[in-house]
Amino acid sequence: MRTEVPGYRDQRGPSHTGANRCNKTGSPVCLAPEPGPPPTEPCCHSRVLTALECCAPCDIVSLSCRYQDFHAFDLSGATRVLEWIGDKGVFVAEYESLKKNEILHLILPLRLSVKENQGLFPERDFKVCHGGFSDTSVFDLKHVPDTRLLVTTGLPGSYLHVWQITEDSDVIQAASTIAVQEKEDSLWPRVAIFSLTTPGVLHGVRLSSLRVVDLESQKTTYTSGVSDSEELSSLQVLDTNTFAFCCASGRLGLVDIRQKWAPSENVSNGRGGPGAAGGRWCAEVGGKVRSPGPSIAILGSNGQLCLLDPRDLCHPVSSVQCLVSAPSPDPELLRVTWAPGLDNCLAISGFDGTVQVYDTTSWDGMGNQVEPLFTHRGHIFLEGHQTDTTPLVTTHTWHPHKPRTLLSAASDASLHVWDWVDMHASS
Known part of the structure; x- marks a missing residue:
């Protein structure tokens, strides 16, 4: 059963200028956050902003008149992960090293799932669809397309962690690990996913450790085969045979895994x-x-x-x-x-x-x-x-x-x- 996320509810915090805006006559207009009796004071506490056309100059144009929609939420912990699953769900994951870090599959509020702004909706919070906990920090997370699998990476960087989204419960559970070739205390492996008949996990800390591992058999299907120690900063799969790498130094290359290591750089x-x-x-x-x-x-x-x-x-x-x-x-x-x-x-x-x-x-x-x-x-x-x-x-x-x-x-x-x-x- 899906439950509302504690702490995701729109906050009624201190007032901020973004909730008031001007109508065509220049007088203040306030959008009530939900149906009900008129408030006794301007409802400038709402974290949901919906833009109105503004034809009069005002000192808040930089915020209210520049957003078609603006929603603010509070997570239980900071995330470095925002990974889409479809167009209505997103994964977030905490990354603090000294505690269990929560991984959540969130469903966007209905208001954010419709094509056009249709006014107020009864549900305006994210909802937890699935959740789990990682014993390690989560710096990046990739959803494996057309599966219920996730791959996470972070520190310590000795392993990639594979997770399964259960079908009969709301749990994201640990499924397996993938050993990382080069283990370094301060560096963590970058990761990307080849969406093949059998998905492949592209990962590496440096160019020398770049490899593709079959997610099912855990066999290595591709390696860079070089001794280059350049540190990686990002990896991106472009199609079924090609990926891009970027090194921390700014070195960039395009690689075809059907060939021996000969990147266009x-x-x-x-x-x-x-x-x-x-x-x-x-x-x-x-x-x-x-x-x-x-x-x-x-x-x-x-x-x-x-x-x-x-x-x-x-x-x-x-x-x-x-x-x-x-x-x-x-x-x-x-x-x-x-x-x-x-x-x-x-x-x-x-x-x-x-x-x-x-x-x-x-x-x-x-x-x-x-x-x-x-x-x-x-x-x-x-x-x-x-x-x-x-x-x-x-x-x-x-x-x-x-x-x-x-x-x-x-x-x-x-x-x-x-x-x-x-x-x-x-x-």
Whole structure:
């Protein structure tokens, strides 16, 4: 039986300016969080914001008028995992090292599952569909497509853990482990899933330990076979035979597992390219990897972002400086993601308590500073954090089918679901 998540209920916390907005006459309009008698005071405690068209200038336009929807929730612990299962469910997992860490399969509130805003719904909380506990920290989690299996990784990094979502109960239970070739105290294996007839788990700490393991037989079906000790920062499966790797140094490659190790790489780290500025890097390949044009985004811990064409990885199409106030305080949390439902649109996080959305359409040349199309600052403002206690966004993800809807989580255990308004398109 599904139960409501304790702590996920909309909070009635201190008032914040985001809940009031202006109507066309410029007078305040307040949206009641649920049906009932009119409140005696403005209902500025609701964590659910629904945008209204605003034709009068006001000092809160930066929040209320820029969201089509905005929902804030509180988890029991911070997560670095937001992994979709279908378009109505998402996995979260805690990552603290000194306790049992909870893994939850959450179902989105009905309001967030419909295609159009249809007003108020009786159920506005996430619901727990399944849950379990890990004895180790969970830094990443992958759902194996078309199965009830999950694979997690974290510290200590000696093993990957395979989990099964039970059919006759609400439990996520441990199923098996996969031994990691190179065991290092401070490093954890990156992981991705090949969706084959028999799924394969791609994992590795360094290039030298990269391998694909058959999930059923646990036999190794592919290895890099090299002694290269470059540390990995991200892995991504592109199709049934191809994956991309990104090293912490900014080295990036595309690999065909049908062949011996011969990746197409950005071996030149010349002016403007990844690695030239130092720091730590992560990458994501967009859905149009087979189409002409830049479909690979690689993000550095200093805010440099390069776009690469997979046909020529050695020469970035563009290299820009994102509008970040300082280098990432925890480069492990760097994240860049392409919007699946929007052309030339991506998001970045891991620098502070914000998520920035950029339109890459007009990017060209090297070294230009670019302005974000939209910045989500809710993790900072909703709790009234002081500068020295500002939470850090730990991860974000785009909704699979709602073009401008994202989920983001932060180190204070906040979880936000927000649908942003493109102010440039609106004007």
